[in-house]
Amino acid sequence: MAGTAETRTFAYQSIARAVLDHGIDTMFGLMGDANLFMVDDYVRNGGGAFIPAAHEGSSVLMALAWAHVTGRVGVATVTHGPGLTNCVTALTEGARGHIPLVLLCGDTPVSAPQHLQNIDQREVVKLTGAGFEQMRTPKTASRDVANAFYRARLERRPIVLNMPADFMWQEVTHEKVVYPVFGSPAHVPEGDDLDEAIGMIASARRPVVLAGGGAVEARHALLRLADRLEAPLATTLKAKGLFNGHPYNMDIFGTLSTPDAYDVIAKADCIIAFGASLHYFTTDKGALMKGKRVVQVNMDATQIGKNFHPDAALIADAGLTADNFVWWLDEAEIAPSGFTRELDPATLAAHPPARKxxxxxxxxxxxxxxxxxxxxxxxxxxxxxxxxxxxxxxxxxxxxxxxxxxxxxxxxxxxxxxxxxxxxxxxxxxxxxxxxxxxxxxxxxxxxxxxxxxxxxxxxxxxxxxxxxxxxxxxxxxxxxxxxxxxxxxxxxxxxxxxxxxxxxxxxxxxxxxxxxxxxxxxxxxxxxxxxxxxxxxxxxxxxxxx
Structure with a gap:
């Protein structure tokens, strides 16, 4: 944590500065009476860019895409009551997509329980799958913002910071607070589960390497593994484009496969899946996994067996585990499978044309x-x-x-x-x-x-x-x-x-x-x-x- 005391200011200014303290120079949103002064300070005094949307839910969706493209935490802001309920679908989209986002959401004054727009905002947020963070007091504004950012990055989902309107004009002392997230991958599996997975991979004659959205940072390691095995590569829909340029890239695995890729998958005897939940579209409701051994590697334990139960599973980092597989294959002098020698690279990712x-x-x-x-x-x-x-x-x-x-x-x-x-x-x-x-x-x-x-x-x-x-x-x-x-x-x-x-x-x-x-x-x-x-x-x- 970093902390630096500054001059006394108002709570709305502390919130705006806390967002800038996290290096966020773009905010999406729609102004209302609970967030307008914060947005104004963020732009006029902080130099941030504010992108106003026509609808509150739109601002959340824009911030979700911004987060996806930049790899950073997206930020949006809306006011209370209908301002929040208009975001329910967008928050659900973000929560199910595991996208880190902070929604700075105004709340009606604590002192006005009969306010026309007063609702239980915690309960609204709960049903979307997003997280809820309550601003405790005006004095804790910068720490509450830091908590929201920390949780968004750690939990990889939207976090709604609930900001009562009557906090905004109370004087506070702003303190720069940023909580680090220790997210460097370091988990390399050991023991019986690893031995079982390596045994399945080593004995496979027609393996396929499959990457999901949780493995997009492991491209080079997965390519090394596929080349070592002489195995074709495929992705889930969310990882589309990951293996562009590789001669044995089959593109999307499952119900969206090309006819030739679908035939290749049907012939395979082992699927090595990294960062994929093996959704029923990916497995064609389990049909594509019949008669095959399935090895699933995922850092998120809740994704293991969520949709399809594998034969071996490792809760581990995709890139480190792929490198580990290659090391053991080399150590045991396992010969490549030769599967790619049976395939025609020109047709693997080609969908048939509509007509001549x-x-x-x-x-x-x-x-x-x-x-x-x-x-x-x-x-x-x-x-x-x-x-x-x-x-x-x-x-x-x-x-x-x-x-x-x-x-x-x-x-x-x-x-x-x-x-x-x-x-x-x-x-x-x-x-x-x-x-x-x-x-x-x-x-x-x-x-x-x-x-x-x-x-x-x-x-x-x-x-x-x-x-x-x-x-x-x-x-x-x-x-x-x-x-x-x-x-x-x-x-x-x-x-x-x-x-x-x-x-x-x-x-x-x-x-x-x-x-x-x-x-x-x-x-x-x-x-x-x-x-x-x-x-x-x-x-x-x-x-x-x-x-």
Whole structure:
């Protein structure tokens, strides 16, 4: 802990300075009567940047994306009552995504229990899975902020710091307080569990190395292990892009695998999973693990056996354990498996095309999968890729590449739609020198995109938005169609999203034909500020969600 006494000040100033003491120069939020003076001091006297959102939940989502891209603790602020309840879905998304964030949340005055906006904010936060930290007194403001930051980093989830409004104008003595988190990985397993895992790996003839979101910092160690074993590599959705450039990278493991990768996984006799919880999408509800030995390595003991029970498990750091495996394989002079010699690198990560290019004519309606393949060819390679949830996204995850896991954000931790554009904006604030590409469905964009599009315009972000518009809630539409029922209630006569984008200060391009798609692709090259491409699709001619 570091502590430095300063001149007397007010509690709201101490809170603002405490955030700056933690090296956070960007705060997202919406001002209200419980946090407005803190935000003002943070900007005017502290030199911090405040990014105002149109909705409280949006500010939390923006901060979550900022944290994901930067690798630091995100910070957002809202006022009390409805200001907090508007954040419930976003906080749940962050908690389930294990993203460190501090939400500076105002509370109604302690002295006014009948305040119109008074609720039990601790109970609201509890149901989201986020943590709750109560500001104890005005005098402890800087220490309470430090506690919130410490917990966010240690627990890897959002922490809500509850700040009563009547504390703000009380005089305090600010003290710089920063609690270090001792997070250097040093856990190398020993004993019977290690022996069992190494035995399974050494005897495998067709091993596969799988990395999840908890192993993204261990790329080089996992590559060494895979090369030593002559094993192909794959990732979960959250680690997409981790093994880009390796000849035996199969990309996403599970229900989103390419046909060739799925066949390779079916042939495998051992899956060595690092930093993955082995969700049922990853294992295809257990089908991909049948007849195989599974070794699971994870620093979080609660992820071991959470979704699938492995044959051997180690609660350990991914990189150190991979290096340890290589050492023991060398020590025992275990020969490589030779599995990669059976494989064709050219087809491992290739999804089949929608149709032959010769089928295109200028007036033909666009095909969704073909449009994605053409977008992949022209979208900026240095992009950050973000997606909303919904029917359209599985094909995006498969066909649109991301440079690395930190450059890929999928807002699917809570299964909600309408969260993606907000996170795209937060990612753009985190990396203003890089373009952000965002994919959304029409329902998700109506729910959470339109109200924040102008935020991107105000900040003149380099943001390319592709809205997949089938004028329906697609997943529900499919269920009605499968049962030969009328899907009319799932269909909507939305306004033109391209026109809305233009009216809000961006550029909108509506695409219904191949010729219009050509124009939209050209607009990507000449964009100046936020660009929205509206793909008008037939709800009966869109690939099904892969599940």
């Amino acid at each position: 290019p010769a089928a295109r004519t200028p007036t033909a309606p666009i095909n969704y999968v073909d449009a994605l393949d053409r977008l992949e060819a022209v979208l900026p390679k240095t992009r950050i890729l973000t997606t909303d949830g919904g029917r359209f996204m599985t094909e995006v995850w498969c066909r649109i590449s991301a440079p690395d896991p930190r450059s890929f954000i999928v807002t699917a931790n809570f299964g909600s739609i309408g969260l993606g554009l907000q996170e795209a904006i937060g990612a753009g604030i985190a990396a203003p020198d890089r373009p952000v590409v965002h994919f959304s469905g029409d329902g998700g964009f109506m729910m959470g995109g339109i109200n924040e599009f102008n935020t991107a315009v105000r900040h003149q972000q380099d943001l390319i938005i592709i809205v997949c518009n089938d004028s329906a809630y697609g997943a529900e539409h499919i269920q009605f169609m499968d049962r030969k029922m009328d899907p009319g209630l799932t269909q909507f006569n939305w306004p033109s999203f391209a026109d809305i984008a233009t009216s809000l200060g961006g550029t909108g391009v509506r695409v219904e034909t191949e010729a219009q798609l050509d124009a939209a692709l050209a607009a990507i090259e000449t964009r100046d500020g936020p660009l929205l491409i509206e793909l008008v699709l037939d709800p009966n001619d869109v690939p099904r969600m892969r599940s």
